[in-house]
Amino acid sequence: MKINMGEGIDLDAQLVMTGRCCVIGQSGSGKSFLIGVIAEELCKLGLPFLIVDTEGEYHNLKSAFKAIWVSNSQESDIGMDVDYTKLLAESINGNVPIVFDVSDVVDQSGYVYSMLGALYNLEDKMHVPYLVIIEEADKLAPQVLHSGKNMVEEISVRGRKRGIGLLIATQRPANISKNVLSQCSYGFVGKLTIENDISAIDILFNNRQLRDSIVHLSQGEFVPFGIGIDRVVKVKGRSLSHYGSTPKVVAGSFTADLSAIIGRVSSGTYGKGKIADIQAMPKPRAASKSEVPKTISIIKPNFSEDDALAYANRKASRRVVPIIGKRNAEVVESIDTFYYPLRHFRILVPRRNTHEFIERFALVDAEARIANLNNGLKFVKQGIRANAHNISNSQERLLEQLRVAGKSNIEKLEKHSGTKRLGSEIKSLVGLGAVRLSGKYYMLNDGLKLASKQDFKAIEVEGIEPKEIAVMNGASMDSAAKLIFPGCRIYNLGVLYLKMYKITLRRGDRVRVFIIDSISFKDRPELVSKEISDAGTGKSRSKK
The missing domain is CATH 1.10.10.10 (Winged helix-like DNA-binding domain superfamily/Winged helix DNA-binding domain)
Known part of the structure; x- marks a missing residue:
């Protein structure tokens, strides 16, 4: 069984479905087009595969072939919260390809690793040939020092005996994990002009002349390796239109009302997404009922509500004012709990003058401060x-x-x-x-400083009331993180919450409020805005 990619380019289906392939080329080289050709040929032969679509380019396979489109889009077949094991079993048994569209999700690596983990465990039992195609593989399998388990690397090294094939595509071979790249026995290299990337693929070529031709390739031309062809090849056309193609320039005439354009821009009345150059840092606010999940992940507290009550009583006992005939004491009016959001990021920091990354993690609040939980709790402004x-x-x-x-x-x-x-x-x-x-x-x-690890444990809690929880704009935080950690690769791991205690003391018409964190048990008046202070009016206990 052969897979035809162009004149004189016929690949053995067994090699494609269970082998290790890399497609390399800078933007505009035709890399995604080549992958589209392979995907269409697999569909024609009824061979199942999973394509990790980071740019939303491949769901049009459904217009000509039977395929399952998984995405957050309302037009997709299945949402991202599907049972991946059941979905993959149906794909394998029914020979139906899956387009796993992660183009509009924040934590792309998290979703991809979950899907690949489910496939790895499933194929441990089924042992059926199944191909995984991964676009932008350098983002999902970068060269990281001291990293934990990466499912792309795991499949590249140990997936073959389970029947899992791997095809990775990247614009930056210099940045991809050497553990993954070294497993590729064949592939196609399109145009490259960056010196570091050309140097990174030196090991793939014995023919120096072919290697040097890479900088002069036209769109759709590739230099193959590992398939016995020592010449530049041209990929054939696709059956379907290619979503990833660059829009064509078309001559036109100016017919718009210039004064109306100026008015709309000046008043900022453009539609959603049109004006997004500068955004204010998102402020945390009280959650609505629909925004509160059944369970939330919180940083395990070191101090409880009982500790907060003891603290409040000590504070109140120090404020006893003698009045003629009686003592006017300050009383503990209430102790409220609420949860302060911290965005959890995985940070890949490039090493100086290398292609390697060092893995770090950070918790960031809505004021762009990094929460350092080593030896208590400290908030640090950097970036x-x-x-x-x-x-x-x-x-x-x-x-x-x-x-x-x-x-x-x-x-x-x-x-x-x-x-x-x-x-x-x-x-x-x-x-x-x-x-x-x-x-x-x-x-x-910037002067970037990140701890090598964060000393905390996350636990799940449920039954949280809306007034107890604060939320912040995740998309805006992702944008802000690019300047908090400039020059680093950033992966959003979701939100962790910090449990806080709001203590209110009263003496007559005089009120004092303390905001105490549950980690270091310090007063944090600067930490919480009025909106969040107002959020802390859910579960409370008081002692009059």
């Missing part, structure tokens, strides 16, 4: 001293280059990125305060 901004993908890559290099000039940045005219991008980052210029060199302006 760029600015509100959250939406920065472009090219600016993210520039920040990562500067993180790796330490400092660099424009010429070196352009050479390593393979992109010309970066002056405006770097000046914009200087304007944001993310980058500073020292002489002729640019460097990051």
Whole structure:
């Protein structure tokens, strides 16, 4: 059984379904187009596969073939909260491909690892040939030092005997896990112009002339390796339209009302998503009933409500004012509990002058402060001293280059990125305060410091009332994190909550309020806004 990819390019189906393949090429090289061709050929042969779609490019397979589209989109067949083991069993038994569209989820790696984990365990019992295709594999399997278990690496190394094949695609081979890349026995390399990436694939080629031709390839042209073809090949056309293709330029005429455009922009009345250059840091607020899940994950408290009551009584006993004939004592009016949100991030920090990353974790509150839970609780402000901004993908890559290099000039940045005219991008980052210029060199302006580990344990609690819990805008926090940890790769792991105690003391018409955290048991008046203080009016206990 053969899979045809173009004239003279016929791959053995057994190799594709159970082997290890990599497709490499910079943006615009035709990498995703090639994967689309392979997916269509597999559908024609009735061979099942799972494609991890990070950009929402492959769900149009459904227009010509039987396929299951899993996504958060209302138009998809199944939502992301489906039982992955049952879904995969149906896919394998029914020879039905799955398009696992994670383009609109925050924690892409979390969903992907869960799906791959379910497949790994299922195939341990079934042993049926099944291919996993992963786009943007450098994001899901980066070169990380001292990392925990990564399911992409696990499948690349140990999945073959279970019948699991792997096809990975990446624009940046220099950044992908060497454990994964070294397992690939065959593949296709499209156009590359960045020196680091070309150096990373040297080990794949014995033919120096073919290796050197990579910088001159046209769109859709690839240099294969491991399949016995020593020439540049051209991939055939797709049966379906390609969602990932670059939009074509079409000549037009200006017919809009210019004054109306100026008015809309000036008044900020554009629709959702049109104006998003600058956003204020999202403030936490009290949750509505619909926003409270059945269970939430909280950081295990070191101090309980009984400790809070004892603390309150001690505070009140020190405020006894003698009045003629009696003693006017301050009383504990109430002790309320509420839960303060902390966004949990996995941070991959590039090592200086290497292609490796160091794995770190961080908890960040809505004021862009990092919560350090080692030896108590401390809140640290770091990163760029600015509100959250939406920065472009090219600016993210520039920040990562500067993180790796330490400092660099424009010429070196352009050479390593393979992109010309970066002056405006770097000046914009200087304007944001993310980058500073020292002489002729640019460097990051942050002083990043992250603990190697966080000393805490998370537990699940249920039965939380809406007034006890605070929420914050997750999308805005993700945007802010790019400048809190500039030049790093950031993965949102969800929200952990910090249990807080709001103590109210009263003497006549005079009231004192204390906000106490359950970790270090310190007063945190600066931690919580009025909105969150108001949230702490759920479960309470008092002693008059």
